[in-house]
Amino acid sequence: MSIKAVVIGSLNMDLTVSVERLPGEGETLLAGSSSELPGGKGGNQAAAIGKLGVATAMIGKVGDDAYGKRLIHSLQQSGVDTSGVMPSAEPTGMAMITIDREGRNHIVVIPGANYDLTCEDIDKQRHLIEQAELVVLQLEIPYETAVYALELAKRLGKRTILNPAPARTLEPEVLANVDLLIPNEHELHTITGIAPVNEQQLLAGAAQLAEQGTQTMVVTLGAAGCAFIQGGSLRMFDATRVHAVDTTAAGDSFIGGYVAEYLETHDEEQAIRYAMKAAAVTVTRHGAQQSLPTRAEVRAFHESDG
Numbered sequence: 480m481s482i483k484a485v486v487i488g489s490l491n492m493d494l495t496v497s498v499e500r501l502p503g504e505g506e507t508l509l510a511g512s513s514s515e516l517p518g519g520k521g522g523n524q525a526a527a528i529g530k531l532g533v534a535t536a537m538i539g540k541v542g543d544d545a546y547g548k549r550l551i552h553s554l555q556q557s558g559v560d561t562s563g564v565m566p567s568a569e570p571t572g573m574a575m576i577t578i579d580r581e582g583r584n585h586i587v588v589i590p591g592a593n594y595d596l597t598c599e600d601i602d603k604q605r606h607l608i609e610q611a612e613l614v615v616l617q618l619e620i621p622y623e624t625a626v627y628a629l630e631l632a633k634r635l636g637k638r639t640i641l642n643p644a645p646a647r648t649l650e651p652e653v654l655a656n657v658d659l660l661i662p663n664e665h666e667l668h669t670i671t672g673i674a675p676v677n678e679q680q681l682l683a684g685a686a687q688l689a690e691q692g693t694q695t696m697v698v699t700l701g702a703a704g705c706a707f708i709q710g711g712s713l714r715m716f717d718a719t720r721v722h723a724v725d726t727t728a729a730g731d732s733f734i735g736g737y738v739a740e741y742l743e744t745h746d747e748e749q750a751i752r753y754a755m756k757a758a759a760v761t762v763t764r765h766g767a768q769q770s771l772p773t774r775a776e777v778r779a780f781h782e783s784d785g
């Protein structure tokens with residue numbers, strides 16, 4: 480089966496602790512439970528797309544250790560081609576995650592092998608990018624590698640999506656290679672300097688990015704839904720109200736849902752509606768990759784939801 484989507488990014492083992500509330504500065508808390516589960520924004524997005532039935536390949540790096548093997552296995556279980564996941568002499572990336580009883584989290588990532596992904600590694604996996612219609616990136620790998628991969632994907636005529644997480648400023652020459660930017664509100668604030676607290680500010684942020692080269696943006700707003708902004712016009716999409724237990728990978732699930740539906744329909748707004756549905760399922764489950772739904776699960780959840 481020919482690859483339709485390629486995800487270039489991080490693979491992390493998520494070490495998660497559940498607490499009543501997120502700790503304050505200098506505070507010690509006791510955890511109710513803990514887990515060690517596959518994650519990483521890149522791996523999660525690849526798994527999300529793969530689980531929704533799209534032929535997907537992952538490009539990234541893991542260490543020669545048990546975590547690396549588990550992460551590759553998890554992607555394969557989600558139907559992802561892992562031939563582009565390369566070995567590194569560095570240990571596999573990890574993320575330390577704290578979740579409160581409302582499902583809110585704090586995440587600190589230890590990049591490890593993810594920061595060993597080079598431009599030469601991207602060249603080695605060029606055949607995967609060539610096959611795909613669409614390429615997805617985040618920023619948990621070296622910035623210069625992400626910039627190079629975006630430029631290569633664009634040169635090869637692919638549609639490019641950047642999830643700018645963790646957030647940083649983006650140069651116009653980088654934005655020019657991004658067809659669709661999917662930040663959350665905090666990331667948009669870091670990138671543009673504008674806190675998107677209302678529609679006017681969302682439009683102002685989008686206008687700034689459009690001037691620099693990215694014409695289309697979807698800003699994820701958590702329980703407030705998301706905003707789709709293109710050509711100076713904005714459309715809000717409501718989130719389905721659900722009881723969230725763990726918001727880890729909600730954004731990754733959104734991106735997976737968007738990509739899977741976009742590749743099927745080539746309709747932006749339908750893809751966004753589907754992305755919202757997939758993310759709604761994800762936040763009702765624990766963990767990152769294990770919380771990502773299949774198409775049948777998205778359908779069943781929203782049928783029972785009415």
Ligand code: RIB
Pocket residue numbers: 489491492493517518519520523573574586588619727728729730731767
């Ligand atoms: O987006 C959620 C992910 O962020 C987690 O799985 C963690 O690994 C960090 O990369």
